[in-house]
Amino acid sequence: MKITELIDNPQVSFDYCIKCTICNTVCPVSSVFPYFPGPKYLGPDSERYRLQNRFPVEDVSAFCMNCKRCEEICPSDVQITHFIEEDKYRQKKTIRKKLRSLFFIYIDLVGKLATSVSILTNVVLKLGMVRLVMEWFLAIEKKRRLPEYNSGTFISYFRKNYRPPERPAMTIHFFHGCNINYNQKLLGVDFLKFCHRHNIEVKIPPQKCCGIPIASAGDATAYRKRVDYHFPIFWDILRKGDIITGVSSSCIMALNTDYLRHIPLEGESKEQYHKGIIYFNDLLEKMERKGIPLKIEKKYKRLIYHVPCHVKYSTQQAKTIALLRRLTDNLVIMDEHCCGIAGSYGMKKENYSISQSVGSLLFQQISSHLREEEGILVSDCETCRMQIAENTRKKIYHPLELMENNIPE
Ligand code: SF4
Numbered sequence: 001m002k003i004t005e006l007i008d009n010p011q012v013s014f015d016y017c018i019k020c021t022i023c024n025t026v027c028p029v030s031s032v033f034p035y036f037p038g039p040k041y042l043g044p045d046s047e048r049y050r051l052q053n054r055f056p057v058e059d060v061s062a063f064c065m066n067c068k069r070c071e072e073i074c075p076s077d078v079q080i081t082h083f084i085e086e087d088k089y090r091q092k093k094t095i096r097k098k099l100r101s102l103f104f105i106y107i108d109l110v111g112k113l114a115t116s117v118s119i120l121t122n123v124v125l126k127l128g129m130v131r132l133v134m135e136w137f138l139a140i141e142k143k144r145r146l147p148e149y150n151s152g153t154f155i156s157y158f159r160k161n162y163r164p165p166e167r168p169a170m171t172i173h174f175f176h177g178c179n180i181n182y183n184q185k186l187l188g189v190d191f192l193k194f195c196h197r198h199n200i201e202v203k204i205p206p207q208k209c210c211g212i213p214i215a216s217a218g219d220a221t222a223y224r225k226r227v228d229y230h231f232p233i234f235w236d237i238l239r240k241g242d243i244i245t246g247v248s249s250s251c252i253m254a255l256n257t258d259y260l261r262h263i264p265l266e267g268e269s270k271e272q273y274h275k276g277i278i279y280f281n282d283l284l285e286k287m288e289r290k291g292i293p294l295k296i297e298k299k300y301k302r303l304i305y306h307v308p309c310h311v312k313y314s315t316q317q318a319k320t321i322a323l324l325r326r327l328t329d330n331l332v333i334m335d336e337h338c339c340g341i342a343g344s345y346g347m348k349k350e351n352y353s354i355s356q357s358v359g360s361l362l363f364q365q366i367s368s369h370l371r372e373e374e375g376i377l378v379s380d381c382e383t384c385r386m387q388i389a390e391n392t393r394k395k396i397y398h399p400l401e402l403m404e405n406n407i408p409e
């Protein structure tokens with residue numbers, strides 16, 4: 001069954017469960033937190049009770065990190081995380097959780113303010129007292145290192161500096177997301193450099209945060225408003241046959257898959273929407289199909305790749321590996337362990353220790369690879385990179401940064 005068909009009617013997908021329990025074997029939270037009943041019980045099993053307004057498990061679904069490993073492996077395409085997410089939306093929130101949810105809803109406003117005084121913001125966010133206050137009021141774990149802010153936003157850089165090519169070979173619409181706009185402006189600049197080298201015109205549609213942190217905070221109304229904000233903008237682009245792309249694997253997954261549960265499209269139009277929003281790897285494929293030769297230099301001795309869960313779920317893993325093989329002859333692929341952060345999940349006080357326990361096996365694996373021989377760490381997802389850098393004290397890069405720069409080994 002096609003993903004868009006099941007998403008048209010995710011409510012019935014629990015009936016496809018064949019009770020194989022394979023989803024439980026891959027759940028990173030179940031493996032470190034014995035009170036977490038696992039995806040089979042929280043998803044299809046409990047849905048029968050919920051349909052009768054009986055709620056057999058309370059609050060535990062909030063510990064699901066929405067890594068989607070369970071859905072990725074499910075042989076029956078059960079939309080497990082749909083049921084878990086709906087359960088999160090129903091749960092009562094404490095005042096601290098409501099405040100935290102507001103923080104994520106207004107993350108674009110926070111980002112604009114923080115980047116306008118970035119030197120001050122970056123100093124203040126390291127002060128123990130400030131972190132204590134954030135933990136007290138917002139339940140954001142004080143031990144978690146927060147991402148640093150850019151000086152100015154990516155979008156203001158783009159407006160000031162970008163000049164489109166005169167006769168572009170292709171035009172794309174770029175979803176930069178919050179990470180590039182507020183925290184990793186240089187990755188956005190690398191994207192512009194890449195497009196410039198390949199004679200591609202970049203347009204930037206109006207946009208806000210994709211909404212993953214809002215969904216994860218359990219605010220259904222705010223999340224649906226975010227989908228409603230983006231949908232007409234995106235559909236206007238996509239129905240003309242244009243494409244939207246981005247370098248954040250989780251944002252793109254949210255826009256082209258999670259949004260499908262809420263947008264007013266059917267059949268072929270839904271399929272067109274799903275296929276029109278593509279991750280960077282698919283852009284490379286489209287360029288090749290259009291006859292635009294890829295200029296990628298093999299320039300690294302050894303790369304060590306962490307596969308993000310959402311990259312696996314979006315079936316992008318093999319494509320990133322193919323791309324990295326163009327950059328090196330010596331690629332180490334670590335595909336076993338989740339890093340444990342799952343976006344905003346690992347920043348929350350109640351999830352911090354689960355997040356660190358989940359990630360610990362990956363951190364050990366990285367150390368042992370680096371003990372064997374030096375290499376550069378690489379991963380597609382910004383929060384995976386954050387978690388790995390914080391716990392291994394090693395720099396880690398997006399594949400695009402490796403392509404557009406000469407990173408010292
Ligand atoms: S993997 Fe899918 S089919 Fe198997 S138990 Fe889990 S939900 Fe059911």
Ligand code: SF4
Pocket residue numbers: 026027028029030038039063064065066067068069070071080081
């Ligand atoms: S999404 Fe991840 S954490 Fe949540 S139940 Fe599935 S495997 Fe477990």
